[in-house]
Amino acid sequence: MSTLATLVADSADLTPVLQASGVQQYQTFLSRYAGELLVLVAEHIDIIAVSMLLAIPIGITLGVLITFNETAATVVLWLAGVAMTVPSIALFGLLIPVFGIGEPPVIVSLVVYSQLPLVRNTYVGLNGVDDAVTQAGRGLGMTQVERLRQIQVPMALPVIMTGLRNAVVIIIGVAAIGAFVGAGGLGDFIFQGIRERNVPMIVVTTVVLVLLTLAFDYLFAISEQLFRLRNGEQIDQARPTRALWKILS
Numbered sequence: 001m002s003t004l005a006t007l008v009a010d011s012a013d014l015t016p017v018l019q020a021s022g023v024q025q026y027q028t029f030l031s032r033y034a035g036e037l038l039v040l041v042a043e044h045i046d047i048i049a050v051s052m053l054l055a056i057p058i059g060i061t062l063g064v065l066i067t068f069n070e071t072a073a074t075v076v077l078w079l080a081g082v083a084m085t086v087p088s089i090a091l092f093g094l095l096i097p098v099f100g101i102g103e104p105p106v107i108v109s110l111v112v113y114s115q116l117p118l119v120r121n122t123y124v125g126l127n128g129v130d131d132a133v134t135q136a137g138r139g140l141g142m143t144q145v146e147r148l149r150q151i152q153v154p155m156a157l158p159v160i161m162t163g164l165r166n167a168v169v170i171i172i173g174v175a176a177i178g179a180f181v182g183a184g185g186l187g188d189f190i191f192q193g194i195r196e197r198n199v200p201m202i203v204v205t206t207v208v209l210v211l212l213t214l215a216f217d218y219l220f221a222i223s224e225q226l227f228r229l230r231n232g233e234q235i236d237q238a239r240p241t242r243a244l245w246k247i248l249s
Contacts, residue, residue, distance in 0.1 A: 044185035047183060088177045091112065106183035126152050189204075
């Protein structure tokens with residue numbers, strides 16, 4: 001019994017040392033790799049930006065076009081849903097023979113994965129506009145294109161922004177897996193940490209990835225609120241939204 005008590009006491013004495021050692025590992029990692037980590041963050045944001053610049057016009061255009069044909073809407077939304085079920089590694093593998101190793105197959109994959117939220121929310125947002133409003137536009141002599149551009153799209157923007165917000169969150173996560181095929185970004189450190197069993201590298205990079213996701217999500221949430229306020233909706237506003245709305249209004 002005394003031996004057990006001694007072991008427990010010794011382990012308790014070692015706890016602060018182990019904790020200090022763990023903290024020191026993270027400090028060492030940050031002091032050694034902070035510069036490289038920032039470079040990888042920039043690479044990750046670059047992949048996100050390029051993917052979204054390609055995905056947004058494609059997704060919104062498809063969402064607008066399928067509002068004119070229910071059959072086309074069913075087919076396009078089904079295809080976008082099927083594309084979402086394909087594992088990212090499998091999609092990378094299918095695209096590598098065409099686009100090679102590196103960023104191109106990953107960017108194409110991210111564009112594909114982002115289509116479902118973009119197309120669906122554009123379609124839902126446009127169809128959700130009150131018929132009375134569109135009929136009023138028709139009564140004023142507006143053409144179908146004018147009603148779409150001046151009435152439906154502006155009123156559907158909050159819903160479209162929600163789709164864009166979801167698409168960005170998906171893209172940030174999948175882009176990390178893209179490092180497996182040489183695309184760069186934060187996934188480089190995650191996979192390197194796994195290979196080297198470097199826990200601080202894995203944990204710190206993952207935390208940065210999560211913070212990046214939360215930051216983008218928050219920015220798009222504020223944008224969504226601003227569009228809702230622009231449409232005259234009464235909503236609970238975040239503080240940044242209130243401040244920006246005062247500046248813009």
